[in-house]
Amino acid sequence: MNIHEYVHTQPNYGYNLLSQSLCEGASDFITALVTGKQIPLPYMDYGKAKETSLKEKFKSEMFGDPWDTWLYNNGHGTEVADLGYFMGYRICQSFYQRVKNKKQAVKEIIGLNFQDSIMIENFLSKSGYYPEGFNKAALLATLESKISVVTNVASATVNLKPGTRYGFIMTNRSFRSAEGYPLNPYEVKFEMAPQ
DSSP: OHHHHHHOOSOOOOSSHHHHHHHHHHHHHHHHHHHSSOOOSHHHHHHHHTHHHHHHHHHHHTTSOOGGGTSSOTTTTSSSSOHHHHHHHHHHHHHHHHOSOHHHHHHHHHTOOTTOHHHHHHHHHHHTSSTTOOOHHHHHHHHHHHSBOOOOOOOOOOOOOTTOEEEEEEOTTTOBOTTOOBBOOEEEEEEOOOO
16 A cells, blocks of 8 residues: 555646546556555456456546546445556556566656646557557547436425525536436526515
8 A cells, every 4th residue: 555655656636537547557556566466455356357348348438537436436336446446557557568668667657647638648559458549539429428417407395595596516426327427517506586
């Protein structure tokens, strides 16, 4: 655990599922290199056993923000928690295996700027983890078509004060489609008529 946290040398966390999974997976991968041992957490064994199906699902979601099903989720909605760590680990491992200069490979992995979309996408390409490549625009379009949207807000009986403004945001953590895709955040604002 300590080595994993030491590898987080820069406070530049990811902006989408791919970059945040690489952020966590890079730390796991470097930890495994230093210790010579696999990270002793369930997502490693499960990930190896189910990698083919995980790989395709991850690819379809990697440019989005469905973190709840991949990261920091304590297993909610999945059989095993934190499978994004495994996916980031495997992409880093694939990169490391392809690069001849291993010291340079480690330097690149540790030096990734997880806020830099060009750097992250180039790293994914160089890793060869998806040898067929990826079409970001097509993946985003497909993912966008699966995201839940609010189509109707019904009235409810609640005790509200006259002349008062109210508002709330329906978030992706609260509402999901039947397939588990999150809701685009939806803001509801209204004002009660004066009495």
